[in-house]
Amino acid sequence: MTILIFALVALAVCALLVLVHRWLWIRLVRDTTAPGRLPRRIGTALTIALPLLSVAALTTGRAGAPFWLQQTVAWPGYLWLAVLLYLTLTMLVAEPIRALLLRRLAHRDPSGAESDAPRTVEVSAAAASAASTVTAEQPATDERSETGEGLTRRRFVARTVGGAAAAVAVGTVGAGTYGVLRGPRVKRVQVPLAKLPRAAHGFRIAVVSDVHLGPVLGRAHTQRIVDTVNRTQPDLIAIVGDLVDGSVPDLGHAAEPLRRLAARHGSYFVTGNHEYFSGAQQWIDHVRELGLTPLENARRELPHFDLAGVNDIQGEREGKGPDFGAALGDRDRSRAAVLLAHQPVVIHDAVRHGVDLQLSGHTHGGQLWPGNYLAELANPTVAGLERYGDTQLYVSRGAGAWGPPVRVGAPSDITVVELASYQA
Template sequence: MMILVFVLVALAVLALLVLVHRWLWVRLVRDTTAPGGLARRVGTSLAIALPLLSVAALTAGRAGAPFRVQQVVAWPGFLWLAVLLYLTLTMLVAEPIRALLLRRLAHRTPSGVAAAPAEQVPAAAGAGAQGAPEEVREEPGPDAAQTPAPAPAPELSRRRFVARTVGGAAAAVAVGTVANGAYGVLRGPSVKRVRVPLAKLPRAAHGFRIAVVSDVHLGPILGRGHTRRIVDAVNRTQPDLIAVVGDLVDGSVHDLGPAAEPLRELSARHGAYFVTGNHEYFSGARQWVDHVRELGLTPLENARRALPHFDLAGVNDVAGEAEGEGPDFQAALGDRDRARAAVLLAHQPVVIHDAVRHGVDLQLSGHTHGGQLWPGNYLAELANPTVAGLERYGDTQLYVSRGAGAWGPPVRVGAPSDITVVELASYQA
């Protein structure tokens, strides 16, 4: 039954995408170009090729395609998905404007208005008469009266002008939005600073700084250079502890090991820690846990470390349940001294209610990307208790990072990437 529902939903989504592409082709290609022209042929070819590249980008990794092939299809395929989103939104906004302009055009050029006849020059009377200069004039042929005179400005060209103006403006807005969003991702995340008071934190730990890194998403697009920018940004903050809270990669250790290599240079007084995200379980979680350990990070797999002034715990992502490696709060937090403050690393915010039951003071998460592409934040709100920022749930506080990278399109709109330095504060200070 579940498989049937999945198939039906997939077919419905596919049908919707076909209809959207068809509509965009009509508005941006058919309505703006001459039949049979080069522009129409190119536009039609792109309308077919770009969605196919998007499908290839989404499926190449899961299908086991060579990493080089994944890289080739990822850039155009994923970028087109972002352009498609904002092109659809801008064209929906532009549609009533287009209709209004065409209506005004119809009022100005009503159908059935005859064109003005071409001016005719009469033949000279008495041509060749004495005393008058001879002038050769061409007499109109017998079919001249039946030849239609050229119309002034045809309505078709005006309609095409409207289509080009409206479509061009919508395309410019969509492409500009995506270009700005891609620039924000590729230049690297900014650094945010958040102060979080904890009631159980002793005065000696006041000002303790945790650099939170989530959702790096190393893959066919974001590679070693992106890791280097993140490591440099983290190290510049001089944190006391570094927490990498999942979705580090989208691919295997074989393909992305070199891209992750700069993580070896992360530096903090109390070390760097790692918990799995859902994408690790799509990419070989066991191999990545072993690899990040080789890079100098300490994986917390349903485990806890007693630091000098508080407990640091970590749980596996809920996606690990399919492999028998899901979160185990009892193993991570069950036997601890609840008089001590506890900070939990958990990739998805949805486990906050488990954290509350186990007396966690602060949970650090990612996963949501802050929505990544507006209006995706509204969808993210439906599936997550907190999409970004700091919120309180009973005696437990939850901080959700927007992430340091991007999944799919290397684009963020309305949700810039970040690394967050969480500064713990003691009520006794």
């Protein structure tokens, strides 16, 4: 039954993508180019090739394809997904504008015609006169109007509206890509904890989530993150899951700069859902070799508070899901407790076990607007600090990006959480 539902959903998604691409082809290729011309052939070829590259980008990793092939299809395939999103949105906004312009042009036309007749856009009185003479003496085809007397009115509107929409979409994706490749910015948040002693006031935890090393983001991105974290001079570093999208043989080199993370009380790691897609145990073993301490449903008693970590809920499929009893069950509740958990949805378990602060990621803050509205449906908190009973939850937007290396409306961050004591 589950397989049938998945197949039906997959078919529905594929059908929607086909319809969207067909509509975009009509508006951006057919309506803006002449039949049989090279621009139309190129546009048609791209309309077919780009979605195929996107499907390849999404599936080659799961299919076990060679890493070089994953890298080859990832950049164009993932970037097209982002462009497709904003191109579709801008074209939907542009559709009524296009209809209004065509209606106004038809109103100005004495004949009232709206067809692709060889009428020309009036650039000057002389050009208009010449165009009307040619039209009267010898009917021009679409091809003739482009090479001789100018564009048809309908095609001129299509090119103007489509070009503006494409420029907005490409510009948005370009800016969002630059934001990811530039590296995450540092965000600072002060969190007061009632049980924190005065001696721990000002304790700084650098929270890193959702790096997503893979066929797009590699060693250079890791190095940017490490340099940024180390510049904050944190007391402790917490990597709260989704570090990788791939295996250790493929991405071990990309993760190598993590060895240079520096904090007085060490660096800690908990799994995210993507670690289980990639082989969680191999990464747990590897990050330990890099000098990080994995917290697998475990707890460390630091000088002034307890630091605990739980496995991601995706691990339940392997019998290695979160175990709050193992991580928090027998602790001294008079001490403050900070929990590392990848997904915000476990906040209610944290509340039941008396956690003072939960640090999470997973949501990416929505990553691509309007994805934040979808993220709100699945997560109690999408980004930032919120309180649930006596427990506070902080959710980072993440330091990388999944799929398209693009962020719009949800900039990447590394958050320095500064713990504050009420006694200070």
